[in-house]
Amino acid sequence: MVNVISTKDTHNSNINDAMHYMFTGLKPGTIYNVEVSCRNEVSKGPKMVRQIETPRCLFTDSSDQDTEEAYLILASEKNVFKQSHDIMQLPETMFRLTDYSAFDNITSIAIHVSLKFVFVSDTSGTIRRICFRESRNFQVKTIYKPSKKINSNHIYLSIDWLNYKLYFNEEISISKIDLNGNNKYDVITNFVHMITELHIDPYNAYLYYAYEDNMEVGIYRVDMNLIKSKTVRFHESRLIYKDTAVTVLTVDYANYRIYLPKSNSILS
Incomplete structure (x- = not known):
């Protein structure tokens, strides 16, 4: 499960930088579709979709891990x-x-x-x-x-x-x-x-x-x-x-x- 765990307003006048989000529960080496849209009391607006790929795992199995x-x-x-x-x-x-x-x-x-x-x-x-x-x-x-x-x-x-x-x-x-x-x-x-x-x-x-x-x-x-x-x-x-x-x-x-x-x- 992927959850949004925090959001914060930066109080920036540039609307493109106004908010950002943090996600948890992501898997390594996985492509996710992220959708963003606005909603008011009337309806939901058009959405923007972007694909984001998470970094791949550094270790393939437990034997590869650093045992230092x-x-x-x-x-x-x-x-x-x-x-x-x-x-x-x-x-x-x-x-x-x-x-x-x-x-x-x-x-x-x-x-x-x-x-x-x-x-x-x-x-x-x-x-x-x-x-x-x-x-x-x-x-x-x-x-x-x-x-x-x-x-x-x-x-x-x-x-x-x-x-x-x-x-x-x-x-x-x-x-x-x-x-x-x-x-x-x-x-x-x-x-x-x-x-x-x-x-x-x-x-x-x-x-x-x-x-x-x-x-x-x-x-x-x-x-x-x-x-x-x-x-x-x-x-x-x-x-x-x-x-x-x-x-x-x-x-x-x-x-x-x-x-x-x-x-x-x-x-x-």
Whole structure:
């Protein structure tokens, strides 16, 4: 069974971008006919029909699936580690920032699981990509450097694994680039202060960030359909939660929830 599980109005003046839909229960490698029409109290209007083919399954049977054991990717100020689920084992060092810079610290990492990429940002605003497809042969490439020197602990990364884009912040803006560091595009601008968290939800097409203003921290949400082809200003973001301190947050895509700590508890 195929169901429409969500719709949302982007408040866009262009009627072609006014709404979009999300479906569940789709099968891989299958062609579906999608029909769209308008209805009012009198009758139903003419319909438009399009064929959409879903991507094919990567694995043909269970024997083809990756049987690699689960592990954690962890970052300290100077290193990125690959840690086995057995915490008694010593972690494997994937990246040493001191090999590239003696004075900067790591500020954020983002992971594209299927491509086996880890993206690392540091206090200078430089972004590097680590490829870990081959065990113990970690390939590091600098994919982005800011046009001017930055020295901030508030540089954050978040990956759009559905559209192969990397989001990050620089001073008064949030930008995106492709996974090779090209085609930079500012998506949100006009911040007075730097943001304190950044998360992309590709599944539901939302961008979340935390921003401190007047001694309070707010969590803001932006519909990613708004930033596909234009830059939006900070005041166009929607404030969804405010507190005296938001130190970190994470997004549960499937259940459409945000988790954040408060005192000795986790809020949702």
